[in-house]
Amino acid sequence: MDFLRPATWEEALAAKAEHPSAVPIAGGTDVMVEINFGHRRPGVLLDLNRVGDLYAWEVGEETVRLGAAVPYARVIEALSGELPGLALAARTVGSPQIRNRGSVGGNLGAASPAGDSHPPLLAAGAEVEAVSVRGTRLIPVDEFYTGVKRNALAPDELIRAVHIARADGPQQFSKVGTRNAMVIAVCAFGLALHPATRTVRTGIGSAAPTPIRAAAAEEFLAAALEEEGLWEGAGVVPASVVGRFAELVAGCASPIDDVRGSAAYRRHALGVMARRTFGWAWEEFRGGERGVRCA
Numbered sequence: 001m002d003f004l005r006p007a008t009w010e011e012a013l014a015a016k017a018e019h020p021s022a023v024p025i026a027g028g029t030d031v032m033v034e035i036n037f038g039h040r041r042p043g044v045l046l047d048l049n050r051v052g053d054l055y056a057w058e059v060g061e062e063t064v065r066l067g068a069a070v071p072y073a074r075v076i077e078a079l080s081g082e083l084p085g086l087a088l089a090a091r092t093v094g095s096p097q098i099r100n101r102g103s104v105g106g107n108l109g110a111a112s113p114a115g116d117s118h119p120p121l122l123a124a125g126a127e128v129e130a131v132s133v134r135g136t137r138l139i140p141v142d143e144f145y146t147g148v149k150r151n152a153l154a155p156d157e158l159i160r161a162v163h164i165a166r167a168d169g170p171q172q173f174s175k176v177g178t179r180n181a182m183v184i185a186v187c188a189f190g191l192a193l194h195p196a197t198r199t200v201r202t203g204i205g206s207a208a209p210t211p212i213r214a215a216a217a218e219e220f221l222a223a224a225l226e227e228e229g230l231w232e233g234a235g236v237v238p239a240s241v242v243g244r245f246a247e248l249v250a251g252c253a254s255p256i257d258d259v260r261g262s263a264a265y266r267r268h269a270l271g272v273m274a275r276r277t278f279g280w281a282w283e284e285f286r287g288g289e290r291g292v293r294c295a
Helices: 009-018 031-036 072-078 084-091 096-101 106-109 118-124 215-227 237-250 262-287
Strands: 002-004 022-024 044-047 057-059 063-067 127-132 135-140 145-147 158-165 172-176 188-194 199-205
Touching: 009 044, 009 127, 009 158, 022 237, 063 096, 072 084, 072 096, 084 118, 084 172, 106 118, 106 158, 118 158, 118 172, 118 188, 118 199, 158 237, 172 262, 188 262, 199 215, 199 237, 237 262
Parallel strands: 002 044, 022 044
Antiparallel strands: 057 063, 063 158, 127 135, 127 158, 172 188, 188 199
C-alpha cells in the first residue's frame, strides 16, 4: 500500500489525478475500520490531514461553506445556530473521540445509507463542492448518492467543502439505535421547515439503498399547512395532518431486514420519528407553545 501525504490542496488534486483509485483519508473513522477488519485494501491512501483549507468554514449571509474535514465537534461548538439539524445529528455520532476526528466530508465520501449527517444535509438542501484538476462543480446532495456506498464523484475528484443553507426555520433530527451512543442507526430522520418559501424538506437514513427524501410527505405537509393558514398563524396542526405526514414518510422508505432491525420495525420507527420531529419543530415555530396534537 502506497501512502501519499500532500501538503497543499493543489498537491492533493495532482495526486488524485495521477492516482484516481487513491482513497482519501482525513479522520479515518470509516476508512481505518474497513482496513483493520480486512474489508478493504486500497493500493494507495491519500492523506489529507496537512491540507489546512479542508478544516476551515465560512458563514455567509445565506449559506455556510463547511470544509470537508471540519470535525463534528466543531459543528456542534460553532455552528449550532446556523446549522441546527446538522449539529443535532453530530451530537449522536459515536464517541467524543470520533466526533473530534470524523467529518461531514468523510461521511459523504463513504456514502453509507446509515451515515448520520445525510438526513440533515438532505433536509437543509446542501450542495457538495467536488473539485479536480479539471475544475469545480457543485452537486446537489439529492443527486450525490448513487447506490449503496457509492457517490457521484468522478475518479479524479475530491470533496473540498459542503455548502449548506443557513436555517431559516426549525430543524430537527432523530435516530433509532440499540443504545444512545457508539451505534450505527437502525434508521434516522431529519426535518427542516422553511417558512420563507413555505416548504418542508426531509431526510431518511438507513431505510433505503441510499439516503433519500420523503418527497410525497414534504409536499403533503407543506400544502396542508398552507391550506390551514398555519404558516402565518402558527396555530394548532390537526392530528389527522400529522398522522398522514407520518404515514407518507414511512411509505417513502424501502427498508430491508438485517441484523440491526426488520423492515417492518424501520417503517414503524420512521413514522414515530416523523411525528415527533415535526412536533418538536412546530413547537419551536410557535415560539415554545405546545400546539401539535399527534395521532
